[in-house]
Amino acid sequence: MAIDPALRRLALRTLLAAYPGSTPPPWAVDLAAEGLAGYTLFGFNIVDRDQVAASTAALRAANPAVIVAIDEEGGDVTRLAHHTGSPYPGNAALGALDDVEVTRAVYRAIGAELAEVGVTVDLAPTVDVNTADDNPIIGTRSFGADTARVAAHTGAAVEGLQESRVAACAKHFPGHGATVADSHLELPTVDVPLALLRERDLPPFAAAVQAGTKAVMTAHIRVPELTGDGPATFSRAAMHDLLRGELGFSGVLITDALEMKGAAVVAGGTAQAAPLALAAGADLLCIGADVDAALVEESAAEIVAAIKDGRLDAARVEEAAERTAALAAWTVPTAPTEPVPESLGYDAARRAxxxxxxxxxxxxxxxxxxxxxxxxxxxxxxxxxxxxxxxxxxxxxxxxxxxxxxxxxxxxxxxxxxxxxxxxxxxxxxxxxxxxxxxxxxxxxxxxxxxxxxxxxxxxxxxxxxxxxxxxxxxxxxxxxx
Structure with a gap:
């Protein structure tokens, strides 16, 4: 059955895809030209800085408003420096050093490097409060176990990063720090009262909102009192009522990768997760790393089908697409105005x-x-x-x-x-x-x-x-x- 072309274009405007290899394949360029919201770059897409700049330029030639996102957290999660390791300490070291001006400077430097190669959205900082020593997925990506300290450094990181007109994305809402399971592999549960969540996990997100973060990423975690049996990514109570209503966030809600088992297994598939996330309040759907043209089309088709059978309001999808377009318009890939001192990250790591x-x-x-x-x-x-x-x-x-x-x-x-x-x-x-x-x-x-x-x-x-x-x-x- 042929898909409605207007609804397909609308669905594409909410999708953040990926592609294999170091050069965008023709299908990826064509989808960008047709209005696909953007792409996430992974380590397998990166050879060196010049090559990344050429790739983002090729995508932008097809669509000047295309979003190019990346997980560049510094520390243990790096894409630009995945061949050698990051020249910057990650959040745990910055939290241990506890100098918010250093955190601001490190994130400003990361933003400048991303802007120089044409990346417009950094899927960082991680603002989870890591209260579980055995947390298998957050750990050193967190500023620490103290809520107030994490909140302070969250604000500095967001402000530093966005000085380069690279959008920050605070993650993973409503807080992945207390989990002892990895949402890439299963749906973790944080079975705590909402009062504890508000006291322990939410203040860093409030700080990110206060600092003007352009985006927030959802977590594929279950908080029974808030999300019921499903993940926060599919929970309107979490995304709309709590994040937008209570915390006042008005920017773009980006999902964690829908291919992760914490979402895909619950939904019955990666593409099937797309309309569920949109209905809950997400705006930009990160499909994942293992993406081809067929999966993009399948995801768009699932969104269109949900609109047609009444599971998803077209106005909700239009709202998501408009927010995503506003994010793209805000970001401006530019060269840094002054060089980043090589010693910045190394000095901070030594002090930590x-x-x-x-x-x-x-x-x-x-x-x-x-x-x-x-x-x-x-x-x-x-x-x-x-x-x-x-x-x-x-x-x-x-x-x-x-x-x-x-x-x-x-x-x-x-x-x-x-x-x-x-x-x-x-x-x-x-x-x-x-x-x-x-x-x-x-x-x-x-x-x-x-x-x-x-x-x-x-x-x-x-x-x-x-x-x-x-x-x-x-x-x-x-x-x-x-």
Missing amino acids: VRVEGDPLVVGVPLVVELAATSSIAEGRVPWGLRPHVEGVEQIRAVAASTGADDLLARAGDRPIVVVARHAHRLANATELIEALAARHQVTVVEMGWPSSWRPAGVRAFVTTYGASHANGRAAAAVLGLR
């Missing part, structure tokens, strides 16, 4: 490091990097001390299958530096480190979200609050290895 004990390594150590998986949001980005330390043996070990005796034999008389991400969550990691420290000189560098666990007997415990390139260099400097 926290040290317990004596961190200076005496002699040439054996560096043992404990293998750790990366979240889907982070992707595979280099981390650790390897790029920053020369003339030192560095090995990678799996804690669950590595014995202390083997490492001690390899180290000999050399001190051992153990580098880990979320050591408290790695199988056998805490036992391995404590066994080493009981018999040898050991320093631990924690580059993930720090827990309350501290191993007995170590010479020093160094916390970087992130694993970016800047965090790694800072750790190496603190240890006296560079």
Whole structure:
């Protein structure tokens, strides 16, 4: 059955797609010309800055109002620097440093770099209050566990980013920080009273609104008292009544990727999630990373079908399209007016490091990097001390299958530096480190979200609050290895 062309164009104006490869394929350019709202760039779309600028220019030649979005959070979630690691510390380090002017400057620098390559919407900052040490998806992406501190840095980040006319998108509403499940893989539940949500999780979003954030991203999380059995992305009570009504947000509501299982499984498919999100109050629907022309057309068709059978009001879709168009009109991709000092991120990362004990390594150590998986949001980005330390043996070990005796034999008389991400969550990691420290000189560098666990007997415990390139260099400097 042929789709109504006018309604198809209306539906396209609410969709944020993606494409494979380093060059927009013809279908992506054609859809932009037909009025598709925009595209999200992922690490697989990026080779270097010149190539990104050429890609965004090609899309903009087809449609000057096209939105180009990206997850450039700094720290552990970077797309522009996914080959090397970000030159900026992430939110956890900025929160630990607790200098809002530094946060503002870092986000201003990120915005300038994005504007220079033609990106107009940054899907950042993450403003979740990370109250769960075992949170598998937020962690170092959060400014911390203290609501007031997160709110203060949220406002600074939004203002800094938007100084470059790159739109900020505060995420993940109404707060993903208390979850112990990843919404990429399932629908997490935060079963708390609304009073606690208002006290703990909502103030950073209120701060983002106060700072003038142009966008807010929804979370595929379930808060039974607010969202019922479904995710916030499909909840009018969460998106319209709470965010727009109570917090006064009037900008663009962007969904987290609809391909994520926290949304797609509930809806019965990625495309099937589109009309549900629009009906709840979303304006710009992020389809996800694995997108082709067929999925875009299927999503548009689902929206049109919902309009025709009465499940979705056409006026609601028109409102969403108009908000999205206003966002595109506000953003202005421009070159930065002044160069960003290279030292900005590295200096901030160094100031954020926290040290317990004596961190200076005496002699040439054996560096043992404990293998750790990366979240889907982070992707595979280099981390650790390897790029920053020369003339030192560095090995990678799996804690669950590595014995202390083997490492001690390899180290000999050399001190051992153990580098880990979320050591408290790695199988056998805490036992391995404590066994080493009981018999040898050991320093631990924690580059993930720090827990309350501290191993007995170590010479020093160094916390970087992130694993970016800047965090790694800072750790190496603190240890006296560079």
